Amino acid sequence: MPELDGLRAAGMTVVLLNHFWPKSLSPFLWQLGRTAWIAMDSFFVLSGFLIAGILLDARRSPDYFRTFFVRRALRILPLYYVVLIGLLGASALWRGGAPYRDLVENWGSPAPFFVYLGNFSAAFAGAWPRIAALGPLWSLQIEEQFYLLLPFAIL
Numbered sequence: 001m002p003e004l005d006g007l008r009a010a011g012m013t014v015v016l017l018n019h020f021w022p023k024s025l026s027p028f029l030w031q032l033g034r035t036a037w038i039a040m041d042s043f044f045v046l047s048g049f050l051i052a053g054i055l056l057d058a059r060r061s062p063d064y065f066r067t068f069f070v071r072r073a074l075r076i077l078p079l080y081y082v083v084l085i086g087l088l089g090a091s092a093l094w095r096g097g098a099p100y101r102d103l104v105e106n107w108g109s110p111a112p113f114f115v116y117l118g119n120f121s122a123a124f125a126g127a128w129p130r131i132a133a134l135g136p137l138w139s140l141q142i143e144e145q146f147y148l149l150l151p152f153a154i155l
Contacts, residue, residue, distance in 0.1 A: 011039035055154040087133050103129045116144040
């Protein structure tokens with residue numbers, strides 16, 4: 001549905017404004033970026049709607065689960081792991097590995113990020129790790145958790 005893809009693109013633009021637009025360049029655009037939570041919630045709702053439609057159309061297929069999980073894995077996992085390994089590798093090399101040591105000492109192991117559970121660890125710790133670049137990965141972790149449960153609910 002191209003119209004819904006357009007809405008998702010608009011939401012993504014607002015989220016990017018929130019993260020990268022300096023207030024000094026345009027207070028109006030900076031203020032617009034502060035509504036990113038609405039865009040993020042809408043993105044999740046639209047994604048859920050679109051994925052549910054795909055699953056409803058395919059639920060009688062003999063390869064229902066395999067097709068869905070393989071497509072999701074090929075779409076998300078490679079880039080996620082490249083980014084995660086790159087971030088952790090950079091933190092282990094930057095300033096003699098101080099950011100990585102700080103992560104392990106003050107937050108715990110980065111292992112939950114490898115199994116899409118960093119958001120749970122952050123909730124239990126009461127904070128995200130101080131490697132700020134790991135923070136945005138929460139949305140992919142929630143998305144993957146959703147993808148693990150929705151096919152069973154639809155079937």
